[in-house]
Amino acid sequence: MHLWNGYRPEMVTDYYQFTMAASYWQEGMEGQATFSLFIRDYPPQRAYFVAAGLESLAAAIQEFRFHPDSLNYLQSLGKFPEGFLDYLARFRFTGSVRALPEGRIFFAQEPLLEVSAPIIQGQILETLALNTLHQETLIASKAARCVAAARGRPLVDFSLRRTQGVDAGLKTARSSYIAGFLGTSNVLAGQLYGIPVYGTMAHSYITSFPHEADAFQAYARVFPDNTVLLLDTYDTLKAAEKAVALAKELRQQGKALRGVRLDSGDLLHLSQKVKDLFRSHGLDHVAVMASGNLDEYRLEELLSQGACIDAAGIGTRLGVSADAPYLDMAYKLVEYEGRPILKLSPAKTTWVGRKQVFRSFTPTGTLHEDVLGLAEEPMPGTKPLLVEVFRQGERIRSEESLETIRRRFDRDWNRLPEPYKALRPTQHYPVRVSRALQDLQDRVTRDRRRDEVGSP
């Protein structure tokens, strides 16, 4: 398993992490700090998130050291006080990390990660933690919507060609698999994560043959058990007739045409006509697969109108989360040397202190409400969601298999009440703030206002 990529994780960061670290170091600030990572609010049309990216981040933290090349580069900038780079050369993560396990459904303002460590260590992980958890959570959350809209039909990730880079493509395959996709077209994801890979032919394949029917024949010669014919290169319905002819030939050989794929045009009517044609020839088993600019909105529209689609490939709009290409995710200092911390920036308020998310369920096991509270608060009858991953720098929670994570998502999904699953939800899940946290927040806000702004 190669959960981290070829880059040095200590360099995947914003420069200011090092300038701040240099100042902490020069000031002798070695106190324990807690940083909390959370999503401030929902993008339009969203009412839940799916946690993902923790395994990538944990792998990066485990190998987090300053390579001599990295130190040489930082040295070459000529900006840092003497001795600071020696400090970095000895840098080891010695803190604790608590996080939501991957596949968990969670909500705005709930910490997805809390890092408690000497302040420089927590600070230096900021950009890496955000980049990793943001990307994978973004896509897992989008993919869950696609799976819901597909109403049980298998979906395959086709996004690699238009994801924002290779890393994004790889993580899209992984995150969509967590959220219930059947597999991916992404070969690297197949190799690195063991995700099933799918794919048959493109238009270029069809057009390289003198005639479309030649291409269909040639493909069936090499993959007689795995042929899905692409129909829209010249004319979808004419191609469907050629596919029927081939399906009958295959049947005579004791083989079966697996399916056909429609990649453009009026997918509603074309899918119905193609399905009818196959049925009229007793070829009901031939699956109709759709692709081409699909996402959850288009899937829902097509299926509610009666499109005859048995499976779909979801590409670009999944891979870039086109309707919500980023989440308002932040990583904030919430405690330093036992002192609860907040900032007062307008519309960017953060909750102070080390926290926990306490989830309660109805008697039938459905999600009832979450309480955002202080980490050590007793909250009987609830399940605390943040679990310890690193303690004193050691990873104490081992890597989970993708199957385990998929099952966790599936269980959470089945427990999530319907209103929050809607493609256009009209309400948000109740996340209550505990009395103790609210009191602390009020007190610290008052103190900060008095000290820094001079108003009560």
Added chain:
Amino acid sequence: MHLWNGYRPEMVTDYYQFTMAASYWQEGMEGQATFSLFIRDYPPQRAYFVAAGLESLAAAIQEFRFHPDSLNYLQSLGKFPEGFLDYLARFRFTGSVRALPEGRIFFAQEPLLEVSAPIIQGQILETLALNTLHQETLIASKAARCVAAARGRPLVDFSLRRTQGVDAGLKTARSSYIAGFLGTSNVLAGQLYGIPVYGTMAHSYITSFPHEADAFQAYARVFPDNTVLLLDTYDTLKAAEKAVALAKELRQQGKALRGVRLDSGDLLHLSQKVKDLFRSHGLDHVAVMASGNLDEYRLEELLSQGACIDAAGIGTRLGVSADAPYLDMAYKLVEYEGRPILKLSPAKTTWVGRKQVFRSFTPTGTLHEDVLGLAEEPMPGTKPLLVEVFRQGERIRSEESLETIRRRFDRDWNRLPEPYKALRPTQHYPVRVSRALQDLQDRVTRDRRRDEVGSP
């Protein structure tokens, strides 16, 4: 220079490239093919693109071999005909690549890349070529808009924390630098590409100190020549007063406060008030930097309203190209064994044949029009834009420095007529199709219709 990342490039692909390759191989199809990569149409509010990603792609093609681990993985799938993996083990790219050099301004329907090679080779590069050129072109095109909207003010890329993966963050730094950004916060991009890195402090830094003024003092102690104070942690105007006090202290020491940064709130009025305050204390040199959800639209709005912003950090909305998170980029077979090729899929028509883009200029050097023509067509008085990068598998055009690419973009930008530079352009640049290409397209379309659809 590490232009390619840690992944094996031969695995950065869709599975169907291998199934198609296996069929070509089994059919003995070794003819020369040309594939053309282009953007079908503009996203909303766009009227030009900036070519980027070629150096990354060229580096990947140069090291394109099937590693034993890759072959073992493909073997493990148990799907391919015997002998095909031996073919892959011997695979070398022996073809030619013509491309627009990086930094070039180009338009919809114009090939950004043409690969001419035995068909399997051209096919197998599809996903890699799309992923690489799409990402970098997307961001370079977005970044150019931000630079234009900033009207000469320096911009710094702050996007890494919310880019879609690490690769996207790295390429955002590079692509925005091509389009005229001053630098980036991205340390990895500084190390790998030599792009200048910038950054000072976050809110967490401020809040870790007992008082805001303590944080300001501490930072200036370690970086007295490079201090940019973040003002919006508690109250921007109160913080500005503390910054004035520090600026005066620094002046007494013969140092100068470099600037202040506003990251939230009403940036228009806050920037004016902060600037006025500094001016009233004779501290005109202190730069006001803005950040926080900025993009070209917000920048233009702020500056046209009279915001006193001297520089800006552009993050998320640049790094994910938020208003247009993908381009409709395609890679299509256009010629096989000398036969011009097209598909007829609705709204996805492609231009047949090996092509060239011929650019003409007005007497003053401004862009006049582009002609999309056949590669070997004579087109006197124009400049052909596609240049040869690989010939017979050898790279014949060497790597360009980022400075060379920046200068090319800058020259193209200065030659682009104003209407196409607008944030909300109302017309598209004239790209004319040559007579010879149109005639060929018409003939092939007629033939394909007749042969595959049965209608004239």
